[in-house]
Amino acid sequence: MKNIWERIKGEKAAWFRKRSVGGGNCFYQSIEICFFLLAAAQMAVIIYINLTQMPYHVGYDASAYYLKAAEIWKQKTLFIGHWAEQTTLELDTSLPLAALFYGWSGNIFFAYGLANCFVVFALAGVFYSILKSLKFEPMVRWICLNFLLCPYITYVDKLNDLGYFACMMTSFSAYGVKVLIILMQLKAMLDLEEKKKKYFYLIITSALCFLTGLSSGFFVLSVGILPCFCWIAVKIFAENDIRYLKSKQIIYLLVNTAMSVFGKLAAAKILGFSAKDSSMYWMSLNSFWKNIGGIFLGYMQLISALPRWADVNIKLESISITYMFCLICFMLFIGALVLCIAGMKKRGYSWDIVLFLAVLAENILLFSVLYTTYENNIFESRYLIPSFMAVIAMTGYAIQHLKKERIFAYAVLAVVFIGLVYVDYNSDKRYISNKIDSQMLNEITAKAQETESEIVYIWGNDLAVEARNLRVYDLERVYKLMNDDGSFHHWGDYTYYDDGEGYIGSTMLICESGSECVPAEIKEKYKLILTVEHLEIYAADENVVYQMVHKR
Structure with a gap:
């Protein structure tokens, strides 16, 4: 009996020792719970924003995505007519799912927000499964997930928001599905490394590679699949083993490469569409260092x-x-990369982490030699989102290998938590409070409904954003944006009534107060019915603009 009691006491002492050092003490238990609650809270805010705030964050590019989703449901096809495309077909985004939800709900903003929620759930789920495959502790997983979900907002561009939050979590979420496909590709590499047989998952990933090739060309192939080939090459050279060329990983990479190429060819040969990557240029020597x-x-x-x-x-x-x-946070990411690389030299290379290092290195090399700054001093940051996912994973690796009993580890985790709480709160608050002028848009659409005009002309280059937003606020009428010279502006836009000869009925004309681009003889045919802020709204019983401008 005495021996049993001593054994129990010994086990208790060992348990308390385990909980009092490293990852098991009260601080680490508490901070793990805090990071979990923070991720849950931020996810809840993202859902709230997507389901309630979408009408207040439209903008130049986002409006085209919302409008196309509505048109897809209206025409009952993914490949719609009477439409001028932008840089991609937008099929590897939330848009197709939003079109389906629009048919059910009848509200394009709610539908697109709901589709975004599904994409965010998938992103978080796949990324978390990657972190588990990397054998990260639960606390480290929650830290990395918080880095993924954080909005990083200090400024909201109400004209055309192309920031991290708008491209990934809300608004038109142009890169959410693309990044999801890349993460799925990386997860497939890890699963094949562990000889896991998830055939359904592999098939879905390959199908999505075809979809993104069809829609966006070689973007995912360039920044998500090609780095995996580089990873295999590094393994071959490092281990001097050519047998990796016969691995299931290389076979799967070849399959997904073929799917992306087939998608690109289908877009070009069948649909007659070329994504923006077809017009990329090499960086010149004069601008090389500036580009880096x-x-x-x-x-x-x-x-x-x-x-x-x-x-x-x-x-x-x-x-x-x-x-x-x-x-x-940026300094933490830089420091984590240094610690990650130095730590691998000390502890031996972890091929799983080298995969993410390959993604980062290949992306930096790729964008160093491509002309993507478009005469700006700063790179188009949204292109860097896939490699940012790799940075987060490597940051998790560095945190995982911190010496937990050191004061430095306590300080890093405390600062990261406080910083993320502050950035999350202020970013969400800033995003929700910075809204477009929806009241002005509602007044104009209400007046258009009163006049029963099916066509509303918006004349003037400076009214591009207002015109594009109006199209989404009022899906019952056709809003036609005109340049200063009277030509139609088509970029992610429907082309209905470009030939207005078949339309008989009243029309509206919107221009800026005091605008000189609208000819006086046209204004004379219209009657001023409303002035809203800097806009003048005119109405006529006939299609004056077509008769006097486009019929000539």
Whole structure:
């Protein structure tokens, strides 16, 4: 009996020792729960924004996605007519799912937001499964998931938001599905490495590779599949073993490469469409170093590590503190990359982590030699989102291997948690409070309904955003944006009534107050019925614009 009691006491002592050092003490238990609750809270906010705030965050590009989703349901086909495409077919986004939900709900904003929610759930789920495959502790997984879900918002562009949050979590979510496909590809590599037989998952991933090739060309192939080939090549050279060329991983990569190429060819040969990657150019020698610097700045801009312009005072205000914490996150990512690479040299290379290092290295090399700054000093940061996922994974690896009993580890985790809480809260608050002028749009659409005009002309280059937003606020009428010279502006836009000869009925004309681009003889045919802020709204009983401008 005495021996049993001593054994129990010994086990208790061992249990308490285990809980009092490293990952098991009270601090680590508490911080793990805190990171979990923070991720859950941020996910809840993302759902709230997607389901309730979409009408207040439209903009130039987002409006085209919403409008196309509505047109897909209206025409009952993914390949719609009377439509001028933008840089992609937008099929590897939330858009097709949003079209389906629009048919059910009748509200395009709710439908697109609901589709975004499904994409975010899938992103979080696949990314979390990757972190599990990397054998990360639960606390580290929640930290990485928080880095994924954080909005990193210091400025909301109400004209055309192309920031991380709008491209991944809400708004038109142009890169959410693309990044999801890349993460699925990386997860497939890890599963095949572990000899897991998830055939259904592999088939779905391959099908999505065809879809993204059809819609966006070689983007996913270039930044998601090609790095996996580089990873295999590194393994061959490092281990001096050519048998990797016969592995299931290389076979699967070849299958997905073929699917992407077939998708690209189908778009070109069958649909007559070429994605933006077809017009990419090599970087010139004169701009090479500027481009590399632009990539570095692009990563900083992606997570709002510094203001774009020197107009933010360093005093302790919410915007300044948000920049400070975002900069700390950026420095953490840089430090984590250094520790990750140095740690692998010390502990031996982990091929799973080398996969994500290959993604980052290949993406940086690729964008270093391609002309993608478009005469700007800063890189188009949204292109860097896939490699940012790799940075998060490597940051998790570095945190995983911190010496848990050191004060440094406590300090890092505490600062990361406080920073993420602050950035999440202020980003969400800033995004929700910075809304477009929906009241003005509602007044105009209400007046259009009163006049029973089926065509509304918006004349003037400076009214492009207002015109594109109006199309989505009022799906019952056709809003036609006209350039200053009277030609139609078609970019992610329907082409109904370009030939207005078949339309007989009243029309409306919208222009800026005091605008000189609208000929006086046309204005004379219309009657001013409303002035809203800087806009003048005119109405006529006939299609005056077509008769006097486009019929000639």
